Amino acid sequence: MSLYLVTDRELCGARGVAETVRRAVDGGVGIVQLRDKHADADEQLRQAEEIAAAIDGRAAFVINDRLDVALAARDRGIPVDGVHLGQGDTAVLGAREALGSDAIIGLTANTEEHLAAVARLPRGTVDHLGVGVIRPTSTKPDHPPALGVDGFARLAASSPVPCVAIGGVRLEDAAGLRAAGAAGLAVVSALCAADDPERAAREFLAAWHAGQAGSRPAGRGASDGVGR
């Protein structure tokens, strides 16, 4: 989960989503999320088929928001590992029941209340949290307030499950977020809009591995990075 690619059709441009995914996975991306807020279920299924072929078993594959699409993809034999759900999306308990114990279920969380709600769920309901935004980002215009690296560190320190950092994540944040307790970096524009997604992925992973896991006490240390 060190590097998590979230797709964006517009940002991938003429290269296309599947080719972007293929190159990013060549570069070491370990999990891919199909996120397309404008595509209907049929279009998402078409994209899922292409993305799964591009991944070719080399990374995990999850669908954003749409449990129904994840289930329909599996019915068609498309290897989908799970879903990422937001606070306003399908309930995670129902998703776990529908997808099974081996599925990957991610949930968005950006407040202590969200973490407390996850802690009340049966163990194994949610595998990880997407926590952000680290910085303001135009990729998700309705994003919650920026946490910065310090805010991320505070939430990660009290989370019952691993936390992936998302939202405005840049290469220079990789080591700091790892030190702040991140289980991985989830990135949209820095990979989808990169000229060379394979090289960009390799650079993120090199910076990530150069950092030291959980080496910074929550809420202290380096400046928090908001608005840089």
Ligand SMILES: Cc1ncc(COP(=O)(O)OP(=O)(O)O)c(N)n1
């Ligand atoms: C890894 C990851 N983390 C957070 C999100 C955001 O999910 P959500 O809050 O449901 O917002 P949308 O992405 O649906 O606009 C995510 N997609 N992935």
Ligand SMILES: Cc1nc(C(=O)O)sc1CCOP(=O)(O)O
């Ligand atoms: C999909 C998404 N979810 C977020 C959250 O905070 O929950 S931020 C975000 C978009 C992140 O895009 P970029 O890497 O281009 O900043």
Ligand SMILES: [Mg+2]
């Ligand atoms: Mg959502």
